[in-house]
Amino acid sequence: MKRMKDMKWMVLGASGQLGQEWVMALERDGEDVYGLSRKDLDIARMDDVKRVVEEIKPDIIINCAAYTKVDQAEVEIELAEEINIHAPGILGRVTAAAGIMLVHYSTDYVFPGLEEHRHQYPDGYPESFPPDPVNAYGSTKWLGEQQIRAQNGNHVIIRVSWLCGRYGSNFISTMLRLAGERDRLRVVNDQYGCPTFTEAVVHNTRALIENNIKGTIHLSSGGVTTWYDFAREIFRISGTNVILEPIPTSEYPTPANRPKWSRLDIRQLAGVPGTRILPWQEELERFLTRT
Numbered sequence: 001m002k003r004m005k006d007m008k009w010m011v012l013g014a015s016g017q018l019g020q021e022w023v024m025a026l027e028r029d030g031e032d033v034y035g036l037s038r039k040d041l042d043i044a045r046m047d048d049v050k051r052v053v054e055e056i057k058p059d060i061i062i063n064c065a066a067y068t069k070v071d072q073a074e075v076e077i078e079l080a081e082e083i084n085i086h087a088p089g090i091l092g093r094v095t096a097a098a099g100i101m102l103v104h105y106s107t108d109y110v111f112p113g114l115e116e117h118r119h120q121y122p123d124g125y126p127e128s129f130p131p132d133p134v135n136a137y138g139s140t141k142w143l144g145e146q147q148i149r150a151q152n153g154n155h156v157i158i159r160v161s162w163l164c165g166r167y168g169s170n171f172i173s174t175m176l177r178l179a180g181e182r183d184r185l186r187v188v189n190d191q192y193g194c195p196t197f198t199e200a201v202v203h204n205t206r207a208l209i210e211n212n213i214k215g216t217i218h219l220s221s222g223g224v225t226t227w228y229d230f231a232r233e234i235f236r237i238s239g240t241n242v243i244l245e246p247i248p249t250s251e252y253p254t255p256a257n258r259p260k261w262s263r264l265d266i267r268q269l270a271g272v273p274g275t276r277i278l279p280w281q282e283e284l285e286r287f288l289t290r291t
């Protein structure tokens with residue numbers, strides 16, 4: 001593998017929440033980066049992927065493209081499968097054949113998220129825990145991971161949870177928007193997990209690449225929270241005045257099931273030199289006071 005400074009980077013899903021963060025960071029650092037959005041390259045088309053990879057000849061591909069609409073995946077299953085299973089298979093095949101490093105993102109939603117796992121795995125699910133997704137989106141992401149592993153190329157699969165960044169719509173932007181529209185908000189208080197901020201994802205992924213880490217690894221901020229406590233902290237830090245009411249999942253039915261326990265065990269990540277793991281509250285404060 002070349003030194004990071006000499007590498008040619010290709011970022012897929014470059015107009016998404018994480019993709020934009022990646023392209024901005026690499027451009028800021030003067031790296032040789034090609035950011036491709038869906039209109040530049042549909043990653044589900046094998047011939048197009050091959051052609052573009054042959055033209056650009058990247059040393060590393062960062063795949064931020066995915067089908068991410070959790071509830072809609074229940075009804076748009078074929079489209080979700082194409083983007084989350086079939087396309088990673090193509091990327092795995094093309095990168096393995098060409099000797100290119102592939103970084104792929106997955107999700108906490110691959111895990112069953114059972115209530116009792118909160119007590120059995122208080123530090124979160126370890127990388128080795130057997131996935132058993134509770135919804136269609138999680139199933140497609142899990143099968144997509146396996147497509148990549150099956151190709152035996154140089155890859156790292158990074159599972160993140162509750163992703164938030166300045167370029168996308170996410171829980172923080174939704175809460176702030178709703179607080180501007182209503183006096184009172186009801187937020188689920190029995191689903192646990194940990195927010196992950198896109199800036200930290202980019203920083204920590206670069207540390208993983210620099211240290212030549214391969215395989216599967218979990219990445220989030222430090223700590224654990226519920227959506228309700230996360231919302232409370234968003235409103236406290238931003239000085240937003242809204243009445244917030246905690247509710248159980250049963251009072252907020254959604255088309256797709258949600259895991260009750262979504263924390264990822266990030267102790268492997270913490271052992272990698274150069275990583276930055278801050279408590280989620282600190283990351284949130286940085287995020288809200290910067291944007």
Ligand SMILES: NC(=O)c1ccc[n+]([C@@H]2O[C@H](COP(=O)([O-])OP(=O)(O)OC[C@H]3O[C@@H](n4cnc5c(N)ncnc54)[C@H](OP(=O)(O)O)[C@@H]3O)[C@@H](O)[C@H]2O)c1
Pocket residue numbers: 012013014015016017018019037038039041042043044063064065066067068083087105106107108141160161162163164168
């Ligand atoms: N968001 C979360 O809370 C969360 C949580 C855990 C894990 N993750 C994972 O983290 C990664 C990044 O998520 P994100 O929030 O940045 O997602 P995002 O904002 O939805 O971005 C995904 C991007 O992929 C593009 N895309 C979709 N189909 C494509 C195709 N066939 N060819 C090329 N591009 C395509 C989309 O383009 P269009 O907009 O044109 O469709 C979009 O720009 C994903 O792997 C996701 O599964 C996300």
